[in-house]
Amino acid sequence: MLKNRVSLFLVLLLVAVVMTSSVMAQDGEDVIVESGDDVVIGLATILSGEGLVPLGDDITRGVELALEDRPVVTIEEEEFAVTLDIQDDQCSAEGGQAVANRFVSEPSIVAVVGPTCSSACRAAGPIFDEAGYSMISSSCTAPDLTAEDTGFASFNRTTPNDSLQGAAAAEFIYNELGYTSIATVHDGSPYGESLVNVLSEAFTELGGEVVFADSVTVGDTDFRSLLESVAAEEPELIYFGGFPAEAARLIEQRAEVGLEDVDFMGADGINTPELVNLAGDAAEGVYASSPVAPQSEAVEEFTQRYIDTYGLEPTAAFNTYSYDAANIILDAIEAVGTLDDDGNLVINRAELAEFIRSFGAEEPFEGLSGVLSCNGSGDCATGGIGFFQVTDGAYERLEVAEAE
Amino acid sequence: MASDVPSISPQNASPIRPAFRRIRRTLINDPIQVILYAAGGIFLLLLLLSAINTITSEGFVLSQYIRRLTFGLAQGSIYALVALGYTLVYGILGMINFAHGEVFMAGAYIGFFAAYGMVEAGWLQTVPLLVLLITLLVGMGASVVVAVLLERIAYRPLRSAPRLVPLITAIGASIFIQQLFLRLFGGSPRVYPDLYLNVPGTRGECEIVNDVQTCVPVDLIAGIYDVRFLGLELTIRPLVFIIFFLALALMGGLWLIVKRTKIGKAMRAVAEDKNTASLMGVNVDRVIVTTFVLGAALAGAAGVLFALYDGRATPGMGFTFGIKAFTAAVLGGIGNIPGAMAGGVFLGVIESVAPALLGIPQQLEDIVAFGMLVLILIFRPTGIFGEVLAKKKA
DSSP, rough: OOOHHHHHHHHHHHHHHHHHHHHHHHOOOEEETTTTTEEEEEEEOOSSSSTHHHHHHHHHHHHHHHHHHHEEEEEEEEEEEEEEEEOTTSSSSSHHHHHHHHHOOOTTTEEEEEEEEEHHHHHHHHHHHHOOEEEESOOOGGGGGTTTTTTTTTESSOOOOHHHHHHHHIIIIIIIOOOEEEEEEOSSSHHHHHHHHHHHHHHHTTOOEEEEEEEOTEEEEEEHHHHHHHHHHHOSEEEEESHHHHHHHHHGGGGGTTTSSSSEEEEEEEGSSSHHHHGGGGGOOOOEEEEOOOOOHHHHHHHHHHHHHSHHHSSSSOOOHHHHHHHHHHHHHHHHHHEEESSOOOEEEEHHHHHHHTSSSOOOOEETTTTEEOOOSSBBOOOOEEEEEETEEEEEEEOOOOOO | EEEEEEEOGGGSSTTHHHHHHHHHHHHHHOHHHHHHHHHHHHHHHHHHHHHHHHHHTTTOOOOHHHHHHHHHHHHHHHHHHHHHHHHHHHHSSSOTTTTTTHHHHHHHHHHHHHHHHHHHTTTTHOOOOHHHHHHHHEEEEEEEEHHHHHHIIGGGGGGTTHHHHHHHHHHHHHHHHHHHHHHHOOSSOOOOOOOOOBBBOOOOEEEETEEEEEEEEOBBBTOOOEEEEEEEEEOOHHHHHHHHHHHHHHHHHHHHHHHHHHHHHHHHHHHOHHHHHHHTTOOOHHHHHHHHHHHHHHHHHHHHHHHHHHSSEEETHHHHHHHHHHHHHHHHOOOHHHHHHHHHHHHHHHHHHHHHHTTTGGGGGHHHHHHHHHHHHHTTOOOTTTTHHHHHHO
């Protein structure tokens, strides 16, 4: 009995020590950039993966343009150049974990833009939480990343939450297209799954019916049997939550089971010219929803600059969001950074996280992608949702009353 | 000797008794095997009942399942062609060439450049059949080059090393080739140009414009046609059957080479015993290179056929495909040529038909397929056709 009590006491003591030490580590951890060195920002983007690279490139370009505007941060009249550490998160949980581990083992990384996909964000969350890092994603849209019980202290995003996009898409299908029976397919990723869940719920509430629901495995190439099952239910539209590689095959293979006249719709994951590259003529008429920056002169100018710099149209809808994400981090560094006696830049991670977490909370900030006002749980965007359709081989924005 | 004289003892008077004794012996000596048999048997029964339930239910439409079967045949034939490469190398060297999926990928990928170049040059309008054949040959050639380099650089120096060493090398080589292609050609998929092969004199899709009927001939590659067959409305893509019969023909050719030619005899000799074969004057190195060449040529053909079916080639396509094909080879009995073919087609068909038949989501197709693998290995640990090899090697 006594032995038990002693061991219990020891265990409790151990727990207490571990807890205090981790809290202390978070409180006390500073990033120190020596005078003359560069401030390093991590960028977790997609550098590999079928049909995914254009999405990652778009995010990278947004950040690069942000750094072109602000190549240095100025703290107490001392200038520090900013550089990027670009890593591949592969749009997967494993990739997100690997990138997060790499960044936290590199104490010079101040903060992180990204990761790109909700699966990677979800995997990176606990690791960044532990290390007291901050990330701002421009494309992780899964609602549970900022939910009360499943969210992460380190996670912030400049893109709207999918609870918005899913509901808007449901309304679009029901009211604008006038369809009442749909089939849903997702790719098993947190992004695709939560998007389809939100959409199905909203669609059923409106009075529509989801006649078929299933999912595909990322990397599979043969969805003909799945589509055969879809065809048996005779839906008016197939809604897909996922990314271009699988979407393109679903779109192409529709014809092989006689579904070529059934409409196909996806979300921001497929709102990229890459989808048309992959699916070719079969992509004609495909719908996609996407978060959109409010139409403004600044955005038009930015898009033109993008085209001039890289020689091609934006390859996804994320560039304005990643531009804003990078700018928030630069603002945060300038706000909390101080100089020590040797002229080195000292950035306290906890203060940095606090600044990002409450960015624009009191006074909404007019960002490029819309009004930014972080709500304390990581959601910073207030932007709207736009709808697009592939017409003559390119996505055209549809004139739809913007969803609130 | 006395023991050789057949004696009619009471034990083997009835054929039932020894069987009974064997069962009792297994019960006592190997209870785990018994549990596996029982679990497997019950599971099989459940699957069967579930399938019968679906077939007899009202929503069952036969033509849907026939279409699923054709999808499975095409996918399975390609698995089979790749599986043949695994099986050949295993049969000769006793090693699993895990980089074989990348050999397949190389065929599809390099085949793209050939197809693209010829389409750009305008050959497609004049000689579509030649374009297809050259694409196929270039794909096969590319795969052969990759496989021969692989054998020379990665495997030959390690031939006398312990068995695990070449296995790890193979996995390393697989990652290396995949990353090499990724860095050389980028992560974006290469979308094959729209190849076609019209059969002159046939009528595919017809449309009536201003009372004049114009017909496009049947396109064997990209065409999809509604056919009435035995009272069933079917949507058929001719390419599916081309893939299936071409795979069968290639496998037949391989079978003939192994069974009827001198080099085939040498291959079988090396498979039996490498050292003795070399003492008998067989050039072991040449035989092994030939094995890799044959397997790679089939994988290259599979790569191009798959790219025609799926429409694109990517650096990462070999990975999943390699695993599936390896599964098919094990399923059929690794080291056995008809076994690889049967295993591939079986796997493809199970993947496309079984989920619907069992009334479970299509996403679980891999679970069903690999579950079948486990079930089959419980009852036949050497695979469907594996027994012949097991005896030979013993």
